[in-house]
Amino acid sequence: MYDLCREQCTERGLEPVKLHKYRQICNQQFNIRFMKPKSDRCDTCESHKMNDEKGVQSSEKDREAFARHTFLKDNAREARQRDRESSSAVLPRSNVSNFYYRRKLSVYNLTVHYSLDKSSYCCIWNEAEGGRCGNTIASALLKVLDQFTQENPTINNIILWSDSCVAQNRNSLMSYALLSFMRAHPHIKILTQKYSEAGHSLVQEVDSVHSAIECHLARCEVFSPVTLIRQLLSVRRNPKLMILQMKHRFSVL
Template identity: 30%
Template sequence: MTSPEGDFSDSSEESNKRGTKENHFNYKYKTPGNKIDEAKVGLIKEHIKRFPKYSSYYSRQKAPNKKYLAGNLNLKKMYQLYKEFCEEKETEPARKTFYRYVFNTCFNLSFHSPYTDTRATCDKLQNTIDHRLLDEKHGALVEKELHLRKAQIAQKQVVDARNLVAKDARHVAVCFVLQEMLPTPVLTCSQAYYSQQLWTYNLCVHDLGSGKAFMFMWHEDQASRGCQEIMSCLLKFINSLPPTITHLTAFSDNAGGQNKNQHRVKFWLYIVNNTHIQIFDRKFLLCGHSFNDCDRNFGIIERSRKIPHGYLCNRQGVKTF
């Protein structure tokens, strides 16, 4: 058929198949143009498996199969390393969104978060106040006000203890916190992320009266970071106090595995019965509001970690210069 604007006749074999069942089947099951082949998926999995993984001491009961990557990693950094990995393989990398998709759907992994006071209770109550019904909002307002008052009372006790020890030479008040795990040594080259690094633990005991901080450090090959290790550090600190000290007040967070258990109660009874400490006060800061002087000391350490150092390893340990 001819028209004034041109010839629209369908004379080819392909045009004769339009609308047929065979052509419909081929069109329906045609491979999408944006589909990523299995080779790229396998390459992403291979790259993610290269990173060392760790089990969490605290979440092993709730999520026994969950593994954690180092806290100095994130998906952005992993994708940059993945592109370098693809350059070595001489292949084109997949998009960042697909790398994230494979990471979230094919692996049960998370990142070790830096130690932060998240204030989960405050966030939960504030979310109820912003988005729930009027009756629930009223209850959340009352509960949040009570929660904040408890936090203020706990922080005021720290200030009061600091004032008391300034007037009484026989009284010492401290706060103690275990810092987040420190990778040793601190390296920035890409190959360091694929290697199993040595983790160093650091317990800070801060004297509220003198303002001095005492750091007890050990690495994972020497001991773990449980209740017994914390008690050993505290015992060494208490034995270093002058014999004239008879009253000790200790503040810490609410970590159940390290600070609130029957072993810790027995430890403090041992201190009162076998050392020069005659009076002991144990106080816990409210969860989500436990920021104290130890965290300020850790901030100094974190800032100094960003400064490059040289490392010299010998039989006595690792020294920086």
Template identity: 25%
Template sequence: MGINKKELIQVKKGSKLGARICFDWNFVVPRIDTCSTCDSLSNKVGNTGDNEKKKEAQMALDFHHRKVECATKAMQADVRNAKHSDFYVIAYDMQQQIYVPQLTHSEMYYSRQLACCNLGIHDSDIENGFMCVLPETVGGRGSLEVAHCVYSYLTKQITTNKKKLIVWSDNCGAQNKNHIVLSMYLTLLAKDVVRTIATAKQKNLFVVAVFDGFHDWRSVAKNLNMTKLKISEAAKIRLSRDQFGTPEVWKSHGALQFPTKTNILRKGVTIDDFATIEVNEQPTKHGIPEEKVAHIRAMLPYLTNEAYEYYSQLLG
């Protein structure tokens, strides 16, 4: 079974005029690749001599796949129903690293290019995409970048009267399931995104944005104490304005599951601390890595004027 860990973050905003605003954060798995759980269990099934242990691993693998199917169906339903439901639905995914500039002559096989990440956000409501391009001279594929891109999209790029929002994202702990991204969602919640979105302007469809830097979500995340949350085990997390800072956590998508509640705010921290945060893009230029400078310089003669200018500036 092709597996790729996927995570669902549902950002549910109150049923009436933001009266009850909350985020649901769900985690799902397989599509194309296997996830680490799949690989580890498949390995046990294939390589364990002990029949009992083999059986145990097979059962665990089946259970894992069932959980995945359940979550995948939920995601597909969200995407399918987006236009006709009262939820605004987006999904985002960090795509495979690409290398630029892309030239095709044979010397390129031996040349070092710039690594470039792309966080693709798919908006199911307008059936369109938003690409957050992250060259290595600015940032990488970490949680700060993810938090900044998602925040920027939700507060600057869309306009809607919907009161609820569902966000699907990758299940990767380093990128998404962590205190940095969680602090970003709490900030959205504290700032009452309904208003922000309602006043934002609709930009051109299929927008590509190259970011110059990121807000320091790390400093916001210092307001949180995550030790009891067990975010890595979570299948779904709901954040609400009613119970700000006390997420409800589900370990699976099953209908019979009940959530546990965990306060993650440090002592003395309130919703106001998040509502008053000023979110800025702080430039984080690293420059071209030294070992790539000569390679990139050698590519300049083959570039279009626009690209030439871009890479010349980077080279300084």
């Protein structure tokens, strides 16, 4: 919010106030509170933490497993930060999340965020077109990648970040889909898949997009997939969300 305020002041040729003044006005005059976004807790880390608090002595096997878990978590975070700072195209993506509406029709959204220009893609389909299996997820990602390459024809190195869900992301269907994508786009020289350590998501950009969508949908009523797409186009994001619709005939696997 403060960044948007600064941008608006700059466009109007005004000097923006400092962050502490902005917080003071929001808290005291508009009754708006600021809080740290919540994050999911890792089962492994929480179990280790509870054992420490209770004074339970972990076995040597458990200590080795936790040490490996911590190493993989830190290693993935460092690799993610290096990719953020590189010139390669980094596309973190999340698990599909479903929306449950009054007409009881599930609509799914695969969100992809492009790190270089901060653009976001939402690939939408309903349960009549497909579910959340690996085949559908891979097809949705290919649709996003096709659109991405059309808009960024000079990109030849892509890094994909996702969570480590085997059923949706980390499987042979996804690998075959990405291989098919590279064959169809020979100018893509390198395509790398990277995964977060289980329980520690490193795709916060996608989480931010989902948070903006949830905040927007909380203020409106949605009765059909068409209405949902119209509302997604109205979500306050800069740049605006790119909405892609999946059709059953698009499935490529």
